[in-house]
Amino acid sequence: MDEAQNQVLRQVGPGTPMGELLRRYWHPVAVAQDLDEKHPVRLVRLLSESLVLFRDKLGGVGLMQDKCPHQGTSMLYGFPTKRGLACPSHGWLFETGGFCLGAVMEHIEVRAYTVREQAGLYWAYLGPKPAPALPLDDVLGDDVLGRTDRRRRITVYPQISTNWFAESRYALDPWRLRGHQVPELLGDPGRAVKHVSFSPAEYGISKEIVHTDGSVKREPLLFPTHLRAGPLWLLTPVDATQTQVITIDTVPIEDRGISEGPAAGSAEPPEVVYLQSQERGDDWDPNARCSFYSPWGRALGADADQHETPGLSLLQDLLLRELDRVARGEDPIGVIRDVDHPLVPTE
Ligand code: FES
Numbered sequence: 001m002d003e004a005q006n007q008v009l010r011q012v013g014p015g016t017p018m019g020e021l022l023r024r025y026w027h028p029v030a031v032a033q034d035l036d037e038k039h040p041v042r043l044v045r046l047l048s049e050s051l052v053l054f055r056d057k058l059g060g061v062g063l064m065q066d067k068c069p070h071q072g073t074s075m076l077y078g079f080p081t082k083r084g085l086a087c088p089s090h091g092w093l094f095e096t097g098g099f100c101l102g103a104v105m106e107h108i109e110v111r112a113y114t115v116r117e118q119a120g121l122y123w124a125y126l127g128p129k130p131a132p133a134l135p136l137d138d139v140l141g142d143d144v145l146g147r148t149d150r151r152r153r154i155t156v157y158p159q160i161s162t163n164w165f166a167e168s169r170y171a172l173d174p175w176r177l178r179g180h181q182v183p184e185l186l187g188d189p190g191r192a193v194k195h196v197s198f199s200p201a202e203y204g205i206s207k208e209i210v211h212t213d214g215s216v217k218r219e220p221l222l223f224p225t226h227l228r229a230g231p232l233w234l235l236t237p238v239d240a241t242q243t244q245v246i247t248i249d250t251v252p253i254e255d256r257g258i259s260e261g262p263a264a265g266s267a268e269p270p271e272v273v274y275l276q277s278q279e280r281g282d283d284w285d286p287n288a289r290c291s292f293y294s295p296w297g298r299a300l301g302a303d304a305d306q307h308e309t310p311g312l313s314l315l316q317d318l319l320l321r322e323l324d325r326v327a328r329g330e331d332p333i334g335v336i337r338d339v340d341h342p343l344v345p346t347e
Helices: 003-010 017-022 164-171 286-293 295-299 310-327
Strands: 026-031 041-046 049-055 061-065 100-102 112-118 121-125 150-156 193-201 204-211 216-222 226-228 232-237 243-252 271-274
Touching (some): 003 310, 026 049, 193 310, 204 310
Parallel strands (some): 150 271
Antiparallel strands (some): 026 121, 049 061, 193 204
C-alpha cells in the first residue's frame, strides 16, 4: 500500500472516500449518563466534524453542528428548552432534527444527525438516511445483562494520537503484546502462542490464536471499528489524527457489595471508568498499554508500510473493496438493515 492509498484510508471528513464509508456505521459519541440535566450539552468531535450533543428539557436528545448558522456562535453554550437548543447569541432555536423553530423569517436547517442510546452509550449515525440497525452483538445487546450477577463496565480511554486505521491495523498485529511475547499476562506462564491466522468473516475479519497447549482464542474485528479482544473495543474515528477508544466488558456485581442483581434487562446502570493519560497504565488492559505507550502503536499512522502482516493485507483488501461498494451506492459489509437481526456473535 503506497502513501496515497494510506492518505485515502486516514481521511475521514465529509466527502472523502473513507469518510463516506465510515458514515455508513454507528459510532459511540458519549457515555449516556454524562448527558444529564446539569450537563445537557457536550461537544463531540466525530469523523472530522465538530458537533454538539444535547438533551432538551423534555428529554429528547439531538446531535447538530457546533456552529450556529446565523453568526457562528458555538452551540456548546446554548440553552436547552422544551423544544430544542437555543443559540446563546440571538436565540435561534433548533429542534433535535435540526430545524430552526423560531426567530427567523426564512427556512433554516442545520446539519443534524440520528442519535440512539444503547449499552450505556449514545451512538451517532452520520450517513445517508435511512439509518441502518444498530449492530447489536453479544456485548452491546441486553443479553449481556441477562445474568443477575454481572453488570456492564464502560472504560473510556484518553484520546489517542493515531488515526483510526492505525488502531484497526494494530488490532490485527499478530505479535501484539497480549499473550504473545509476555504469556504471563494471560495468567498462565506455560501457555504461549503457537500460531496466529486471519480469515474473512461475515462481519469483518477473524483473528485466530492457537496456543501451545492446544487452546484456541478468536478475536474478531467487526468491520470497521469494533474489536473483541477480551472486552469489546470501540475505536471511534475522531479525525485524521485522533482516535477515541472505549471498551465494554462486565464485572461481578458481588464485588461491589450488591447482593442481588436485576433480572434480565438493562435496569442496572453501567460502571463507568475514565482513565487519565498521565497514568502509567498499570491497571490498563495490556492491549491499551500497547496502543498508548509503544512508539510502534503511536506512529503507525505516519509510516503504515513498515509492518505488513497477513491480517493487515486482509484489512486493506477489505477496505478497498468496501470503498468501491459505497462508491457504487451499495451497503458495505457489516451494515444491517433488519432491526430484529440476531445478535452478532463475537466469541
Ligand atoms: S449567532 Fe446564533 S442566533 Fe445569532
